[in-house]
Amino acid sequence: DTAVSQTPKYLVTQMGNDKSIKCEQNLGHDTMYWYKQDSKKFLKIMFSYNNKELIINETVPNRFSPKSPDKAHLNLHINSLELGDSAVYFCASSQESPGAPEAFFGQGTRLTVV
Amino acid sequence: KQEVTQIPAALSVPEGENLVLNCSFTDSAIYNLQWFRQDPGKGLTSLLLIQSSQREQTSGRLNASLDKSSGRSTLYIAASQPGDSATYLCAVGKGNTPLVFGKGTRLSVIA
Numbered sequence: 001d002t003a004v005s006q007t008p009k010y011l012v013t014q015m016g017n018d019k020s021i022k023c024e025q026n027l028g029h030d031t032m033y034w035y036k037q038d039s040k041k042f043l044k045i046m047f048s049y050n051n052k053e054l055i056i057n058e059t060v061p062n063r064f065s066p067k068s069p070d071k072a073h074l075n076l077h078i079n080s081l082e083l084g085d086s087a088v089y090f091c092a093s094s095q096e097s098p099g100a101p102e103a104f105f106g107q108g109t110r111l112t113v114v
Numbered sequence: 115k116q117e118v119t120q121i122p123a124a125l126s127v128p129e130g131e132n133l134v135l136n137c138s139f140t141d142s143a144i145y146n147l148q149w150f151r152q153d154p155g156k157g158l159t160s161l162l163l164i165q166s167s168q169r170e171q172t173s174g175r176l177n178a179s180l181d182k183s184s185g186r187s188t189l190y191i192a193a194s195q196p197g198d199s200a201t202y203l204c205a206v207g208k209g210n211t212p213l214v215f216g217k218g219t220r221l222s223v224i225a
Binding site: 033044045048056096110 | 163205207212213218
């Protein structure tokens with residue numbers, strides 16, 4: 001069973017379109033994240049949700065809107081796609097604890113905007 | 115603001131060699147450090163998690179060490195194999211805040 005699963009794995013779309021990426025985790029974790037990996041392979045946090053509540057929103061254009069219908073899902077909707085949005089988007093989850101929670105990542109969604 | 119640096123950016127070694135990948139971080143107030151492996155076009159696979167109270171973790175041919183006070187971690191790979199070729203990412207965490215990643219070391223093990 002896949003712990004953190006994202007769909008679709010690949011997404012090719014035209015500029016100006018609106019698209020969504022879905023993420024689900026079956027680990028029972030209460031915190032989920034979206035990361036962006038750019039063309040230079042650098043991973044940066046975009047959003048963090050804890051128990052469906054937005055905790056962290058880094059400097060991300062408001063064309064990106066995460067939505068968490070429940071603790072196990074964190075979807076990413078992107079409006080008016082631009083060429084610069086092309087990247088690999090990773091979903092991750094962890095369990096809040098006083099110690100050191102291990103993060104688990106999905107396989108990534110490679111978004112190509114043409 | 116936490117910054118994570120990985121050296122070298124790329125490394126090529128012959129099969130069978132032992133090697134060390136380095137990771138340094140600027141803010142030593144971390145809760146954990148995680149090493150990941152990423153194959154081309156693939157996702158991230160967690161290799162080792164070291165909690166701040168630990169000095170090292172081992173899994174098979176991999177050994178990761180952590181020196182919080184100096185802000186350093188190393189990933190030691192023994193008897194490298196071509197299948198070890200991948201990008202290795204170091205990331206530090208603080209509580210339940212998102213991980214901060216380094217830019218990775220791209221490893222090639224030549225048969």
